[in-house]
Amino acid sequence: MRVTRRVVVGLPMAAAGLGMIGLSMIGLSLAGWNAAAQTAETIKIGIVVPMTGVQGAVGREISDAAKLYMAQHGDTVAGKKIELIIRDDGTIPDNAKRLAQELVVNDKVNFLGAGLTPSAMAMAPIATEAKVPTVVMVSGTSIVTERSPYYVRTSFTLGQQSGIIADWAIKNGSKKAVAVLSDWAPGAEAGKVFTDHFTKGGGEVLDTLKVPLANPDFSPFLQRARDLQPDTLFVFVPAGQAGTFARQFAERGLDKSGIKLIGPGDIVDDDDLPSTGDALIGVITAGIYSAAHPSQINKDYAAAYQKASGHRANFISVGGYDGMNLIYEALKKTNGNTDPDAVIGAMKGMTWESPRGTISIDPRTRDIIQNVYIRKIQKVDGQPWAIEFETFPAVKDPLKEAAN
Numbered sequence: 001m002r003v004t005r006r007v008v009v010g011l012p013m014a015a016a017g018l019g020m021i022g023l024s025m026i027g028l029s030l031a032g033w034n035a036a037a038q039t040a041e042t043i044k045i046g047i048v049v050p051m052t053g054v055q056g057a058v059g060r061e062i063s064d065a066a067k068l069y070m071a072q073h074g075d076t077v078a079g080k081k082i083e084l085i086i087r088d089d090g091t092i093p094d095n096a097k098r099l100a101q102e103l104v105v106n107d108k109v110n111f112l113g114a115g116l117t118p119s120a121m122a123m124a125p126i127a128t129e130a131k132v133p134t135v136v137m138v139s140g141t142s143i144v145t146e147r148s149p150y151y152v153r154t155s156f157t158l159g160q161q162s163g164i165i166a167d168w169a170i171k172n173g174s175k176k177a178v179a180v181l182s183d184w185a186p187g188a189e190a191g192k193v194f195t196d197h198f199t200k201g202g203g204e205v206l207d208t209l210k211v212p213l214a215n216p217d218f219s220p221f222l223q224r225a226r227d228l229q230p231d232t233l234f235v236f237v238p239a240g241q242a243g244t245f246a247r248q249f250a251e252r253g254l255d256k257s258g259i260k261l262i263g264p265g266d267i268v269d270d271d272d273l274p275s276t277g278d279a280l281i282g283v284i285t286a287g288i289y290s291a292a293h294p295s296q297i298n299k300d301y302a303a304a305y306q307k308a309s310g311h312r313a314n315f316i317s318v319g320g321y322d323g324m325n326l327i328y329e330a331l332k333k334t335n336g337n338t339d340p341d342a343v344i345g346a347m348k349g350m351t352w353e354s355p356r357g358t359i360s361i362d363p364r365t366r367d368i369i370q371n372v373y374i375r376k377i378q379k380v381d382g383q384p385w386a387i388e389f390e391t392f393p394a395v396k397d398p399l400k401e402a403a404n
């Protein structure tokens with residue numbers, strides 16, 4: 001092990017080749033590198049997100065938000081300089097794993113930031129073996145935080161939102177639903193929690209239709225859903241697909257069909273809303289963030305984000321912004337000590353005011369506890385916004401609570 005480490009340190013190019021080597025072969029070496037990183041004067045944060053590929057918008061949003069956080073809060077914490085490194089995994093999990101390895105080995109990062117579920121899953125063994133505190137900034141799948149004791153989430157889970165919207169629909173007269181779900185892990189979780197709650201409330205889920213994740217064509221699924229004559233359509237599409245979905249929904253005339261469209265906040269992504277015209281007006285979702293959230297902190301955040309990025313702040317961006325805050329505040333608590341167990345200890349139980357409302361890190365699960373809001377899409381000053389009208393405070397990930 002020792003020999004391997006020296007050789008690779010002396011030859012940075014060889015480190016890239018580590019992606020080819022089994023993790024068990026380099027496990028000890030990764031731990032050694034991280035020990036060196038802990039004594040450095042500069043604290044490095046390496047975020048691995050898709051900046052290109054089918055879900056490239058997500059990386060842009062995380063990157064813009066993290067940079068905004070640093071522009072507002074400075075690049076020094078507890079006397080140490082903070083350096084942010086963003087790496088593009090191209091929406092490919094194998095790339096995410098290799099990039100995380102390179103960030104640990106070559107850049108000697110003290111923190112990692114993880115993005116989409118498949119990439120976050122692929123990076124987890126690196127975080128565990130190298131003991132690198134990793135903030136999950138995008139993934140919405142329950143199991144991700146269980147993949148490493150060094151994972152802490154600032155994004156959301158689909159379960160948090162999908163159970164609440166199911167209960168709301170039942171309470172408001174829905175009886176027969178069809179679920180249209182993007183066919184990957186977060187979609188499966190959204191569908192499971194929705195169906196559990198909807199059927200427990202006395203409703204019936206007539207069918208669950210799965211739409212391919214890449215280059216989705218929703219039209220045939222929407223047609224099939226309509227043919228089943230439900231009173232309610234529960235839909236999950238991930239960030240970046242709400243615009244396409246809204247267009248096809250309206251093209252099929254579903255916006256005027258009388259079928260209620262509901263879902264988690266993803267289907268009315270603020271990044272896409274300005275270009276959806278009237279297609280989503282009246283749609284009810286349970287979401288964790290709206291750019292229209294009426295707090296002063298959010299008004300300031302949304303204005304600063306819009307100015308810096310040219311886009312409306314969305315639910316993905318707050319995962320990046322709050323992720324940076326979690327790292328900064330943990331470092332303040334440890335006085336700049338980057339010992340991974342000290343850092344994770346500092347993060348557990350932390351509570352703060354986010355642009356989305358009060359949030360905290362569950363000390364038991366390292367998962368986020370946050371408000372879930374019921375919102376209706378309404379036009380304000382000529383543009384559609386998700387206007388909150390009911391709040392469920394301090395919601396935990398229901399799948400973890402059920403398993404407990």
Ligand code: PHB
Binds near residue numbers: 116138186
């Ligand atoms: C995920 O990676 O789990 C994810 C990404 C985007 C979403 C929801 C979930 O909108």
